[in-house]
Amino acid sequence: MPDVNHSPLLSVEDLKTYLFLRRGVVKAVDGVSFQLREKETIGIVGESGSGKSMTCLSILRLIPAPAGRIVAGRILLDGVDVLGLDEKKMSAEYRGRRISMISQDPLTSLNPVFSIGDQVGGPFRYHGLKKGRKGIREAVVDVLGRVKIPSPAQRLKAYPHQFSGGMRQRVVAAMAIACGPRLLIADEPTSALDVTIQIQMLQLLEDIQRETRVGLILITHDLGVAAYICQRIAVMYAGRIVEFADVRTIYKRPSHPYTQALLNSVPRLGEKKKRLFSIEGQPPDLLTPPTGCAFWPRCERKLEICRREYPPQTPIDGEGYVSCWLYK
Amino acid sequence: MSVAPPSQSAAAAQTLARRRGKAGLKGFASWLLRLPWFPLLILLVVFFCATVGPYVTPHDPGALNLSMALKPPSWQIGGTAAYPLGTDNMGRDILSRMILGAKISVIVAFWAILFSGAIGTLMGMFSGYFGGKIDMIIMRLVDIQMSVPALALALILSASLKPGMTTVIVVIVVTYWTWYARIVRGEVLSLKERDFIALARIAGCNAFMILLKHFLPNILNTLLVLATLQLGSVIIYEASLSFLGLGIQPPDVSWGLMLSDARPYISVAWWVITLPGLAIVLTCLGSNLFGDWLRDTLDPKRRQL
Amino acid sequence: MLKYLLSRLLQGVVCIIGASVIIFVASRVSGDVTLLLLPPDATPEQQRIMRHELGLDKPYVVQYLLFAGRAVRGDFGKSYRWQTSALKLVLDRFPATIQLAVCALVFSVVVALFFGVLSAVYQGSWFDSFGKVFALLGQAMPGFWVGLMFILFFAVKLGLLPAFGRGGLKHLILPAVTLGWYSVAAQTRMVRSAMLDVLDSDYIQTARGVGVPRWILIWKYALRNAAIPLVTMLGVYFAAMLGGSFIIETIFAWPGVGRTVVEAIFARDYPVVQAGVLFTSIFFVLSNLLVDLAYGFIDPRIRYVR
Numbered sequence: 001m002p003d004v005n006h007s008p009l010l011s012v013e014d015l016k017t018y019l020f021l022r023r024g025v026v027k028a029v030d031g032v033s034f035q036l037r038e039k040e041t042i043g044i045v046g047e048s049g050s051g052k053s054m055t056c057l058s059i060l061r062l063i064p065a066p067a068g069r070i071v072a073g074r075i076l077l078d079g080v081d082v083l084g085l086d087e088k089k090m091s092a093e094y095r096g097r098r099i100s101m102i103s104q105d106p107l108t109s110l111n112p113v114f115s116i117g118d119q120v121g122g123p124f125r126y127h128g129l130k131k132g133r134k135g136i137r138e139a140v141v142d143v144l145g146r147v148k149i150p151s152p153a154q155r156l157k158a159y160p161h162q163f164s165g166g167m168r169q170r171v172v173a174a175m176a177i178a179c180g181p182r183l184l185i186a187d188e189p190t191s192a193l194d195v196t197i198q199i200q201m202l203q204l205l206e207d208i209q210r211e212t213r214v215g216l217i218l219i220t221h222d223l224g225v226a227a228y229i230c231q232r233i234a235v236m237y238a239g240r241i242v243e244f245a246d247v248r249t250i251y252k253r254p255s256h257p258y259t260q261a262l263l264n265s266v267p268r269l270g271e272k273k274k275r276l277f278s279i280e281g282q283p284p285d286l287l288t289p290p291t292g293c294a295f296w297p298r299c300e301r302k303l304e305i306c307r308r309e310y311p312p313q314t315p316i317d318g319e320g321y322v323s324c325w326l327y328k
Numbered sequence: 329m330s331v332a333p334p335s336q337s338a339a340a341a342q343t344l345a346r347r348r349g350k351a352g353l354k355g356f357a358s359w360l361l362r363l364p365w366f367p368l369l370i371l372l373v374v375f376f377c378a379t380v381g382p383y384v385t386p387h388d389p390g391a392l393n394l395s396m397a398l399k400p401p402s403w404q405i406g407g408t409a410a411y412p413l414g415t416d417n418m419g420r421d422i423l424s425r426m427i428l429g430a431k432i433s434v435i436v437a438f439w440a441i442l443f444s445g446a447i448g449t450l451m452g453m454f455s456g457y458f459g460g461k462i463d464m465i466i467m468r469l470v471d472i473q474m475s476v477p478a479l480a481l482a483l484i485l486s487a488s489l490k491p492g493m494t495t496v497i498v499v500i501v502v503t504y505w506t507w508y509a510r511i512v513r514g515e516v517l518s519l520k521e522r523d524f525i526a527l528a529r530i531a532g533c534n535a536f537m538i539l540l541k542h543f544l545p546n547i548l549n550t551l552l553v554l555a556t557l558q559l560g561s562v563i564i565y566e567a568s569l570s571f572l573g574l575g576i577q578p579p580d581v582s583w584g585l586m587l588s589d590a591r592p593y594i595s596v597a598w599w600v601i602t603l604p605g606l607a608i609v610l611t612c613l614g615s616n617l618f619g620d621w622l623r624d625t626l627d628p629k630r631r632q633l
Numbered sequence: 634m635l636k637y638l639l640s641r642l643l644q645g646v647v648c649i650i651g652a653s654v655i656i657f658v659a660s661r662v663s664g665d666v667t668l669l670l671l672p673p674d675a676t677p678e679q680q681r682i683m684r685h686e687l688g689l690d691k692p693y694v695v696q697y698l699l700f701a702g703r704a705v706r707g708d709f710g711k712s713y714r715w716q717t718s719a720l721k722l723v724l725d726r727f728p729a730t731i732q733l734a735v736c737a738l739v740f741s742v743v744v745a746l747f748f749g750v751l752s753a754v755y756q757g758s759w760f761d762s763f764g765k766v767f768a769l770l771g772q773a774m775p776g777f778w779v780g781l782m783f784i785l786f787f788a789v790k791l792g793l794l795p796a797f798g799r800g801g802l803k804h805l806i807l808p809a810v811t812l813g814w815y816s817v818a819a820q821t822r823m824v825r826s827a828m829l830d831v832l833d834s835d836y837i838q839t840a841r842g843v844g845v846p847r848w849i850l851i852w853k854y855a856l857r858n859a860a861i862p863l864v865t866m867l868g869v870y871f872a873a874m875l876g877g878s879f880i881i882e883t884i885f886a887w888p889g890v891g892r893t894v895v896e897a898i899f900a901r902d903y904p905v906v907q908a909g910v911l912f913t914s915i916f917f918v919l920s921n922l923l924v925d926l927a928y929g930f931i932d933p934r935i936r937y938v939r
Contacts, residue, residue, distance in 0.1 A: 062841060096844030103842065108835035113857050113932065123843045175843050471644070472651030475918045477876035480894065480910045484659040487898045487906075564775040568880055571777055572895060587778060594781065595789045602785070605778035612773035 008035040008076075009215040010059075010183055015073035017051075017058045020066075026286040028054040028068070030239035036183070039209060041216040043230035043247075045223065045262070047283050051239040052219045056185045059217075060099055061090055077183060097127045100176035104188040106168035110160035116171050117156030120144060123178040139178070146211075147174045147204060166197040170204065177208055184208070185217045190225055202229050223266055227251060232320070235259045238284050238294035240310075245320030255322040257299045293325070301326060364621040370614030377430035385424035386412070390579050393419030398597045414599045416589060422600065426607050428581040433611070436493060436576075437562045440500035441555050447501065448508025449551065453543060455509065456516025457535065467513070470506045478503045479568065486574035496566055496575045503565070504558065511554060515547045549626040557619035560612030567608055583608050638926065645922045652914040653704065657697050660903050704911065710904035714897075719904035723890055723912050729799060730882070730889030730913075734874040736805055737812035741870065744817050745863065746856070749824025753832060753859075754851055764825075768818040776877055780811035780884045797886035808885040815877050816870045820863060827859040834858075861932055868924035872917045 017029035029051045036042050044052040057063050058070050061082065075082040077098060085094065103109045111119055120140045124130040130139045137156065144152035147170040160168055169189060176184060186205060190198040206229060209216055220226050226233055226247070233250045235243040235258065243256040254260045261279045281298035284290055290297055296306040305325050313321040314328055382389075396419040400407040407414060413422040455466040473481075482499045489495045519525065528538050567584030569575030576582035583604040590600035691699075703709065709719040752764040787807060788796035795804050831837060832855055840854050878891035886892065894909035896902075 060842060062838070091844050091846055094844070095842060101839075101842040103835060103839055105835055109839045111836040111840065111854060111858065113861070114854070119840075122840065122845055126843075126845050126849070172839060175839065178843070468647065468651070472648050473655065475648040475652040475921075476655055476910065476914045477872075477879070477917055479876055479879045480913060481655065481659060483879065483895065483898050484656065484906060484910065487901070488659060488661070560773060567775055568777055572880060572883065573899070584775075587781065591781070594785055598785055601781055605775070605781070608775055608778065609770070609773045612775075613769065616769065616773055 007079075009038045009040075009078065010036040010217075011074075011076040012055075012059070013074040013076070015055065015058055015075065016071045017054050017063060017068060018071050019064075019068045021287075024287040027239050027289065028286065029058060032073075032236075032239070032241055034234055034241065034244060036215045036217065038182075038215055039213045040232070041205075041209065041218060041230045043218045043220060043226035043233045044236055045220060045226050045233055046236035047221065049238075049283050049286060050236040052236050053187055054239075055236070056101065056187060056217060056219060059183070059185065060095060060101055061087075062095075092127065096123045096176075096181075097129075097179045098181055099183045100179075100181040100185070102169070102173050102176045102184070102186045102189050105192050106165045106172060107192065109172050110168055112160055115157045115159055116144075116163070117158075119160075120171060120174050120178065123175055127179050129179055140174075143174045143178050144171070146177070146208075147171070149174070166193055166200065169193060169197075169201060173201075173204060173208070177212065177214070180212060181214060183217070184214045185219070187219045188221070189218070190220070190222065198225065199228075205229060223251075223262065235262070238286065238289055240294070240323065242295065242324070243320070243322045245316055245322070246318050249317060249320060255316055255327060256295075256324050257301050257326070258295050261298075261300075293323070364618060367614040367617035367621065370610055371618060374430050374434065374611050374614070377427045378434035379431075381427040382431050385421070385427050386410075387421035387424045389420060389424040389428040389581055391420060395419065398593065398600070400597070401599050401603075413603055414597070416586070416600050417593055417597075422586075422603055425581050425586060426583065426604060429583045429586060429604065429607070430611075432493070432576055432580055432582050433563050433566065436496055436500070436566050437559055439497045440504065440562050440566075441558055443497070444501040444504035445508050445551060445555055448505035449512045449547075451505065452509040452512025453516055456513040457520065457538075457543070463513075466509065470509055473502075473506055478565075482565070482569055483572065483574055486569060491574050492577050493580060496569055499569065500562055500565060504562065507558070508551070508554065511550065512547055515550055516543055519543060519546055553619055553623040553626060556615055556622055559615035559619075563608060563611055563615075641922055641925055645918045648918045649911075649915055650701075652918070653701060653911055654697065656907055656910050656914070657700055660907060661693065661696075700907075704907075709908035709911075712897075712905045713902045714900050714905075719902075719908040720912075722893065722905055723908045726888055726890045726893050727912065729887060730875070730878050730891060733805070733808055733812060733882070733887060733889060734871060734878060736809035737874045738816075738867065738871050739813075740809055741813035741816045741820055742863070742867070744813070745820035745824050746860070749821045750828055750851065750856060750859070752821070752825045753828035756829065764821065768821055771814065771818040774814075776811060776815050777880045777884055779814050780807070780881055783807050783811060784884070799888055808881055808887050811885070812874055812877050812881045816873055820866075820870065823863055823866070824859060827862050828855060831855045831858045865924055865928040868920040868922070868927065872920040875913055875917055875920070878913075 012035070013033050015029055015032045016027070019026040019028055032051070032055050034042065044055065046052045054063070054068075059075055059082065061070070063070060070083060073083070077094070082090070082094060082099075110116070117137070117140055120143065121136045124136050124139050130136045140156065141152045144155075149155065149167060149170055160171070163171065169192075173189075184205075189205070190201050193201060202225065205216060205218075208214060216229075218226065218230055230247050232244065232246045234241045235250070235256065237258050243250070243254070243259045245255070249255075250259060251263065254263055258279075261277075264277045265279060267276060279298055284294050284297075290307075292308045293299075293302075293306045293311055296302045299306065303325050311323045311325045311328060313323050315321050316327070393415070396411065396415050397417055399411055399415045399419075401414040401422075402409045402412045404414075411421050411423070413426070415421055416425070451466050451470075455463045482503060485499050485502065486495055489498065525538065525542060528542050533541070563583075566575055567582065567587070570582040570584030571588045573588060576585050578585070586604040587601060590597065590604070594601050707720050709723075711717065712719045712722055715722065748764050748767075752761045755761055784796045784807065787794045794807050796807070798804055832851075837850065837855055840850055845854065878889060879895055880891070881887070882889045882891035883895050890909050890913060894906055894913075897905035897909065
């Protein structure tokens with residue numbers, strides 16, 4: 001296979017997704033841009049409400065309508081703008097086929113009244129990849145084997161509640177990779193799992209990536225998980241990426257005050273601190289966000305200009321950038 | 329698919345508005361505007377017909393006038409303004425009979441709901457509070473009673489006792505007490521474990537006092553909503569019985585009875601079979617809508633009463 | 634599972650026995666039946682003879698036991714009117730009632746699924762509002778009046794459908810729709826509410842995420858979950874139809890048990906009344922029993938736990 005295809009697999013350009021509620025407009029994603037290459041893993045890190053899930057739902061075009069709408073931006077997958085496709089094409093050729101998602105909670109992600117054979121067969125059936133009961137059955141057994149579910153052929157008729165959380169997450173992963181997607185989005189895949197199972201899940205993701213060259217976006221609030229598997233990390237706050245750099249830079253030389261604060265709040269073994277560090281203040285109310293840089297009310301190093309204008313992107317080492325007036 | 333279910337945000341908005349608490353005249357005016365006017369209007373009209381109505385009917389509801397039999401309503405050809413809604417097969421004015429029918433329906437509904445509510449609540453409270461054997465017996469009784477289709481039981485009873493207004497009330501009470509018993513039992517069971525009950529027991533109150541002073545006020549809301557929602561159901565039930573001839577008997581007037589009288593003439597006189605039915609529908613609608621509004625306002629999360 | 638089944642069956646039997654007591658008591662509540670059966674100028678001696686013949690001079694408990702004993706053997710006595718076995722009269726007419734009730738149930742379920750699912754999918758649209766108004770009105774209308782209006786409209790004014798009697802499909806339509814009317818509003822609301830919950834669930838999101846086409850998503854994946862509460866309640870609704878059959882059959886002159894019982898009541902034909910109502914009660918209890926059992930089978934989560 002020809003190696004090193006450096007043109008980006010995924011290119012998100014100035015994505016803006018707003019929620020139009022009765023109370024006002026929530027700018028859930030407010031100008032997000034990044035690129036992802038084949039076989040690369042990007043982690044999107046941030047607090048709840050930072051916009052990380054919304055960004056990925058936007059890529060899949062699964063924003064809850066009618067309140068939510070993608071108002072601006074382009075999302076290019078292999079050069080094709082996903083936002084320009086009509087829904088029918090999106091559903092038939094992209095969702096589940098070229099772009100897939102592994103969702104957060106394994107306990108509720110699978111339909112309780114259908115067998116797992118039926119559910120995993122879905123993607124094959126609806127994308128026309130396999131025809132006939134036998135063909136689909138074989139494909140299902142095959143993909144279940146790839147996610148390391150033991151004795152898949154015997155368990156086709158089993159129901160989700162007969163599996164543990166970790167197993168269920170694998171089944172969800174099987175559904176996601178069934179059609180060989182180019183882009184895989186994992187939304188907090190480990191949050192609902194025990195610590196010992198978390199590692200297994202991450203290893204599974206790595207194996208999948210190695211086999212299929214899929215581009216992986218990992219959403220998480222857990223910095224440890226991000227460090228384990230990602231090459232680059234995007235830190236999001238209030239709907240924007242405030243810092244984007246490769247994983248070593250983020251952890252060794254974080255630039256943005258928010259990133260620094262996040263790293264400080266993780267207690268380290270062996271360290272003796274009197275008080276746990278936590279970031280002062282509350283996450284911003286997205287209905288009435290602060291002017292200028294959204295982080296300034298909680299920032300320890302804020303400048304006067306931070307209150308007035310949103311900082312432009314400043315490149316930092318490698319291909320990263322940071323949006324902060326301190327570096328302009 | 330929407331982000332938040334509309335009903336939730338509407339309820340939240342209502343709570344917000346209430347909490348902001350506009351004081352004084354402005355607050356009163358806005359409260360007035362938020363009342364459910366449509367059902368209230370209907371219920372007021374019915375109430376008016378039931379109380380004052382019989383004294384102001386344009387004609388004597390029982391007066392026979394065979395020469396004017398089966399006259400259509402005033403807006404149709406052949407109708408006269410003297411009989412605005414037409415006449416029935418005996419020449420009796422439909423409007424006057426409908427007004428009188430309202431009175432009978434309201435009386436029956438009132439007593440029926442009162443007694444079935446009282447008995448049902450009592451049984452429900454005993455069942456829920458004392459539990460054990462008493463609970464088992466009462467609930468078994470409820471199950472058994474609900475094994476016989478309501479209308480069938482009503483028919484048999486009505487036939488055995490002499491049909492008439494009292495019998496109808498008795499029959500309705502016998503059928504409906506079970507609903508109250510079940511629901512009250514549920515409420516009592518959920519309240520039983522609460523601290524204020526334990527405190528009352530420690531303070532030395534006997535069972536009766538506890539039931540009366542502590543449980544009753546808390547389930548009053550539910551009872552009120554239930555009673556309002558039952559109004560329509562009871563009226564339909566009574567109408568069904570009267571329609572079959574085992575409910576209200578002449579010379580009393582009931583909407584159901586009017587429909588039964590009208591049946592043979594269905595092919596020639598549409599108004600006799602339609603209008604009394606509309607009265608039933610509107611009354612039911614009013615009570616259902618009002619009951620829904622009541623249930624929303626008396627939501628336990630915002631205890632008002 | 635078996636233990637549960639047995640205990641529910643036992644409960645059902647108790648209910649049926651209790652029902653028979655209630656029916657027995659209700660028929661005897663007025664006191665002396667003979668006064669109604671004999672001509673008004675009957676002598677006290679004749680009354681005494683009749684009372685003895687009918688076994689009415691024995692204590693009530695004994696009467697009940699005799700009644701129950703015979704009932705179990707299928708002997709409800711002879712109809713006072715027709716002089717044939719009361720039970721046979723009832724059994725002959727039972728298929729007609731079942732046919733009507735089943736058709737009514739099918740009708741109501743189909744309508745409820747259609748309106749409930751679409752109201753949920755297009756929540757907030759005019760379709761949804763229309764459905765809500767429809768349900769509201771439907772609940773406020775007495776079933777028998779709806780039947781009369783149907784007759785007025787379809788039979789009298791339009792002459793499209795027959796107003797009474799049992800015959801072909803045409804005869805079935807109006808009575809079945811009227812009988813089903815009772816439950817349509819409640820069922821629709823149940824389907825709609827369940828559907829809304831399901832459409833919001835994570836697993837539907839997952840299915841959407843793997844590209845399941847919209848209509849299959851709604852009618853296969855979502856509906857299977859949303860229908861669970863409805864299906865488990867089918868027994869209750871069927872029982873409600875049985876209850877409503879008394880009045881609906883009377884309006885449409887449908888030759889079923891309901892109408893027979895009503896006629897028998899007016900004719901003071903107690904054996905038929907008792908047989909008819911008890912039989913209906915048995916089916917009533919069975920339908921409700923089915924509800925509990927169905928719940929265990931439909932939801933795979935419970936099926937395997939038990």
